[in-house]
Amino acid sequence: MMPRRDGHTTADRCPRAGSAPEKKHRTMRRPGTGFLFLLPSLIVMGVFSFWPILYSFVMSFCRWRIVGRPSWCGLENYARAVRSPIFWTALGNTALYAMVTVPAGLVLALGTALLLNNKLRGRAVYRGVFFFPVLVSMVVIAMIWSWMFSENVGIVNPILRAIGIEPRAWMADPKWAFRIIMAMSVWKGFGYGMVIFLAGLAAIPRSYYEAAEVDGAGPWRRFRHITWPLLRPTTLFVLVTAFIGSFQVFDQVYVMTHGGPGYATTVLVSLIYDEAYVRFRMGYACALSYVLFAIILVWTVIQWFMMRREA
Amino acid sequence: MTRVPGSGFRVPGTPGGTLRNAHRRPGRVVLHVILLLAAVVMLFPFFFMVATACKDEAASGKAELLPKPWHWRNFPDAWMYSDQPQSHLPWHRRGMTPNLLVSTGVAVATTLLTILLSAMGGFALAKHRFRGSGWWFAAIVATLMVPGQVTMVPNFVTIARLGLYDSYLALVLPALPLAFGIFLMRQFFLGVPDSLLEAARIDGAGEWRTFFTVALPLCKPAMATLGIFTFMASWNSFLWPLIVLDSREKFTLPVALLRFMEQYVTKENYLMAVSALTILPIALLFICFQRAFLAGVATTGLKE
Numbered sequence: 001m002m003p004r005r006d007g008h009t010t011a012d013r014c015p016r017a018g019s020a021p022e023k024k025h026r027t028m029r030r031p032g033t034g035f036l037f038l039l040p041s042l043i044v045m046g047v048f049s050f051w052p053i054l055y056s057f058v059m060s061f062c063r064w065r066i067v068g069r070p071s072w073c074g075l076e077n078y079a080r081a082v083r084s085p086i087f088w089t090a091l092g093n094t095a096l097y098a099m100v101t102v103p104a105g106l107v108l109a110l111g112t113a114l115l116l117n118n119k120l121r122g123r124a125v126y127r128g129v130f131f132f133p134v135l136v137s138m139v140v141i142a143m144i145w146s147w148m149f150s151e152n153v154g155i156v157n158p159i160l161r162a163i164g165i166e167p168r169a170w171m172a173d174p175k176w177a178f179r180i181i182m183a184m185s186v187w188k189g190f191g192y193g194m195v196i197f198l199a200g201l202a203a204i205p206r207s208y209y210e211a212a213e214v215d216g217a218g219p220w221r222r223f224r225h226i227t228w229p230l231l232r233p234t235t236l237f238v239l240v241t242a243f244i245g246s247f248q249v250f251d252q253v254y255v256m257t258h259g260g261p262g263y264a265t266t267v268l269v270s271l272i273y274d275e276a277y278v279r280f281r282m283g284y285a286c287a288l289s290y291v292l293f294a295i296i297l298v299w300t301v302i303q304w305f306m307m308r309r310e311a
Numbered sequence: 312m313t314r315v316p317g318s319g320f321r322v323p324g325t326p327g328g329t330l331r332n333a334h335r336r337p338g339r340v341v342l343h344v345i346l347l348l349a350a351v352v353m354l355f356p357f358f359f360m361v362a363t364a365c366k367d368e369a370a371s372g373k374a375e376l377l378p379k380p381w382h383w384r385n386f387p388d389a390w391m392y393s394d395q396p397q398s399h400l401p402w403h404r405r406g407m408t409p410n411l412l413v414s415t416g417v418a419v420a421t422t423l424l425t426i427l428l429s430a431m432g433g434f435a436l437a438k439h440r441f442r443g444s445g446w447w448f449a450a451i452v453a454t455l456m457v458p459g460q461v462t463m464v465p466n467f468v469t470i471a472r473l474g475l476y477d478s479y480l481a482l483v484l485p486a487l488p489l490a491f492g493i494f495l496m497r498q499f500f501l502g503v504p505d506s507l508l509e510a511a512r513i514d515g516a517g518e519w520r521t522f523f524t525v526a527l528p529l530c531k532p533a534m535a536t537l538g539i540f541t542f543m544a545s546w547n548s549f550l551w552p553l554i555v556l557d558s559r560e561k562f563t564l565p566v567a568l569l570r571f572m573e574q575y576v577t578k579e580n581y582l583m584a585v586s587a588l589t590i591l592p593i594a595l596l597f598i599c600f601q602r603a604f605l606a607g608v609a610t611t612g613l614k615e
Contacts, residue, residue, distance in 0.1 A: 033518040034439025038447065041432040041489050048485040049454050052465035059465070066468070115346060122346075128601050129350045135593050135604075137547040139565040140586045143572060144356045147363065153579060155359055155376055187353070192608065199609035248458050251549045255569060269460055269550075276464050277554060289461040296458055 056286045064283035077287035087288070089263045090271045097182055097267060098246040104186045105242055106235070109193030114223075116194070117201045127198070131191035138188065142255035145184045146171055174264030177257050181265060185252060189245075193238045200234030201227070236307045240300055247296050268292050357590075364389070364584035368577075382580075389581035390588055394574075407585060409560045410567035415592075417482045417563060418545040425487050425541045426534050432489070433496025434526055438508065448497070454490045463554070470555055477557040486551055488544065492537050499533035500526065532610075539607040546593065564589045 060077055064070035081087045112130055116123055133141060149156050149170040157167035170176045204227065212222050250269035253259060259266035259274070268288065276285035359376070364385055366378040391397075391406035403412060435441075436448050466485045475481040503526065511521040527534075549565045556562055562570065568589060572582055597604055 032441070034435045034441040034444065037431040037435035037439065037518075037522070038444075041428045041451075041493060042447065044428065044484060044487060045451065045454070045489050047469065048466055048487075049462060049490065050450065052462040052469065053454065053457055055465040056461050112349065115342060118342070120342070120346075124601065126346050126350060127605065128597070129353050131605065131608075132594070132597065133353065135543060135547075135597055136590050137549070137565045137568075139547075139549055139568055140590060141356070143568065143582065143586055144360050147579060147583070148356060148359055158375075195605050195608045198605075244458070248460065254549075254553075255572075272460050272463075273550070276467070282464050282468070285464050286461075289458070289464065293456075293458055293461050297456060300456070 056289060059283050060287035060290050062283045064281075064286075066280045066282055070283060073283070077284045078291070080284060081287060081291060086263055086266065087271065090266045090268050093178065093265065094247060094249070094267045096178075097185075097249055098243055100182050101185050101189075102239065102242045102246050104182075105190040105193060106238060108186065108190040109238065110197050110231075110235075112190070112194045113197035113201055114227075116198060127195070130194055133188040134191045136188075138251040139255050141184065141188050142252040145180065146256045149180055171257060172261055174261050177261065178265045181252055181256055184256075185246075185249065189242075193242065196238055197231065197234060200231050204230050232307065236303070239307075240303055243299060243303065244296055247292060247299075357587075360583045360587050364580055364587050366580045368580060385580055385584045386588060389578075389584035392575070392578070392581055392585075404560065407564070407567060407571075407588070410562050410564050411589075413479070413482075413561055414546060414564040417479060418542050420479075421483050421486060421545040422538050422541045424483065425489065425492050426538055428487065428489055429492025429496045429537060430527060430530065430534065431522070432493040433498075434500050434522055436493065436497045437500035437503075438505070438526075451490050451493055455494065459551075463551070467554055476555060477561060479561070481555040482552055482563070486545060486548060488541055492541070495537055496530065496533055499530050503529050535603060536607040536610045539604055543593075 059070060061072060061074055062070035063073045063076070112126075116127055116130075120126075148154050151157065151167065151169040151172070154170075156170065161167055168176070170180055208226050208230075209222055212226060217225070248269055249267050250273065253265050253267055253270050254273070257265045259270045269292070272285050272288045272292070275281045275288060362377055365381040365383060366375075366385075367382055390408075393406060397405045403409060432451075436444060462485070470476055470481045470485065475484075507529070508521055508525060511525045516524065547565065548563070549569075552563045552566050553569075556566060559567070559570065568582075568586060571585060575581060
């Protein structure tokens with residue numbers, strides 16, 4: 001019924017098809033049927049995925065308020081972004097968010113996975129507790145955290161006062177508001193990476209460690225020379241997906257600060273949201289979304305090559 | 312237990328216990344202390360939520376951790392809270408109930424549609440050859456690279472033009488994760504031997520019957536993975552429902568919560584109570600099916 005829990009991909013269960021003698025049977029008697037199976041998906045994706053991807057690209061070169069016809073304006077939207085200080089603030093915040101939360105989340109995910117990879121009482125409970133925030137809506141988590149850090153009714157200020165630290169209005173402070181958003185995001189998200197690392201760790205044969213131990217390798221050397229290299233594909237996956245997600249951060253910012261105070265916590269997607277659905281500058285919003293796309297694409301390719309080279 | 316699994320000889324120097332924990336009694340204690348502290352950090356915000364939810368209104372404005380006494384009645388009261396009269400409404404339109412029903416209905420519909428369409432599409436791409444199949448697959452996978460914000464603006468306009476603004480279909484159709492689903496199912500079907508399908512055909516089953524009676528039952532694990540993934544994404548989705556919904560009754564739970572927060576700023580206790588109640592279904596599901604959940608998540612991670 002359910003997927004297996006031993007960390008192998010489900011596809012491993014059956015011998016792979018597509019070996020030479022089987023291959024010719026892939027062509028079926030009625031060649032049209034295959035396309036019919038795919039057709040419903042193609043229709044939905046055509047309307048809500050293929051078409052808008054192209055449309056958005058064309059619109060990024062147009063002046064387009066939601067009413068009226070779009071009119072061609074060449075690169076003006078992109079030029080406007082480059083000239084806009086708010087765009088650079090949002091870009092800087094997004095980059096800071098990615099560069100802080102992704103490595104921090106990775107370290108926590110790998111660390112907890114390594115700790116939980118031991119035979120240990122309560123292992124499943126710990127694993128469930130660390131993973132649980134991943135499941136919960138970001139809106140709920142963001143509300144709880146803003147309440148905890150609220151100046152007057154929160155719980156953080158009284159705790160800090162008890163150990164002699166001055167209370168402050170955390171979410172109204174430009175620096176602290178963003179730090180708290182980042183800390184909360186790491187706290188909420190690292191369990192996802194942990195589960196994937198646990199699956200990756202389970203796939204490493206125990207005999208490697210036993211052989212290394214017999215040879216007198218300590219824990220650090222076992223990690224450095226067995227775990228880390230064998231986890232490389234897992235690490236790459238966690239890093240790439242985490243970066244892609246982190247560039248698209250929005251929910252927590254919208255709920256906790258609406259991008260404020262000032263523009264201190266404005267990120268790229270909150271800018272896109274504002275331009276499209278508050279100011280109705282659709283063309284400009286499309287251009288911004290393509291900037292986001294380009295950043296994600298370039299950064300993913302860079303990571304891919306960096307990890308390849310190291311391997 | 313002193314035998315190395317698979318090799319059958321005793322390891323020198325480890326007279327008792329397994330190889331890995333033979334020499335770490337104090338290490339174990341440290342390990343447990345670290346994990347316990349971490350678990351407290353992970354659970355504290357949820358505890359704070361429940362504790363705040365149980366305070367009376369006067370105390371919810373004060374910075375104390377524990378309510379005295381615990382007002383458990385806040386949970387049903389908060390759920391039903393509204394500044395509009397609602398005694399004339401049927402039960403399913405009172406308080407947050409409509410939003411719970413919308414969230415559930417949308418998540419279930421999204422999940423079922425995604426599984427069905429992805430299984431069909433993945434089956435076609437793995438087991439059929441037709442003109443352009445390679446190109447279609449490439450195009451579908453390529454859309455995985457595009458962030459949702461790119462399609463968001465045109466989709467909003469499409470939805471408006473189709474007259475679907477503020478409708479349930481607007482929540483479901485553009486939010487089907489078909490590219491991911493088709494990719495996952497195709498990978499899975501590649502591992503299903505053709506001979507099984509051939510056997511069904513030789514017995515005279517048509518393509519559709521082969522698909523529904525032979526192929527689909529074989530891919531239950533992949534369907535479970537995709538289902539869990541889709542359900543979670545739909546249940547927690549925020550930005551898209553925020554954009555395409557207008558009437559309060561149709562809000563999904565995350566959007567409804569946000570509006571609750573904006574409208575009743577001073578009712579922290581009620582806000583936390585409602586939040587806790589919206590987590591409850593997911594929490595219960597997770598506790599019951601923890602293994603399936605985690606295995607599903609791990610499977611998506613190990614796909615190359």
